[in-house]
Amino acid sequence: MTKSQILFSIIIMAVCTLITRLLPFLIFPEHRKTPPLVTYLGAVLPYAIIGMLVVYCFKQVSFIQYPFGIPEMIGFLFVIFVHRWKHHLLLSIGGGTLFYMILIRFVF
Structure with a gap:
């Protein structure tokens, strides 16, 4: 990659990271109540992700x-x-x- 392509890639990654960090605050402002589905997913997804990681870690064990x-x-x-x-x-x-x-x- 050329230096300009590397710089362009870094800028794109930084903008995408910034968007993913800011988007929840724009969609769900502080003064509005969080929808029940989002609250439910926030409570359930961490356990589901850990379970998925455990399955992934043991998938090739003989x-x-x-x-x-x-x-x-x-x-x-x-x-x-x-x-x-x-x-x-x-x-x-x-x-x-x-x-x-x-x-x-x-x-x-």
């Missing part, structure tokens, strides 16, 4: 070939344990990722 999904299951249980213990999302995800990487590099 339970019939060595190591039979053992490191993935141990990492999954580690994330659950740390989250129930500390209730800190970044600590549980980051710690679980680190723990899983150690498992697959040095144990399995």
Whole structure:
């Protein structure tokens, strides 16, 4: 890419990011009540997204070939344990990722 194409791409990405950040405030101003559907989606979607991520993470795990999904299951249980213990999302995800990487590099 040329320098002008790179600059143009950065400008387009910045404008798109700005639009996606400002659009909810323009559609749902502070003085208006938020529609019930939007409130419902705000309550339900985070759990649906986490569930989808879990399915995505385990979609290619083979339970019939060595190591039979053992490191993935141990990492999954580690994330659950740390989250129930500390209730800190970044600590549980980051710690679980680190723990899983150690498992697959040095144990399995």
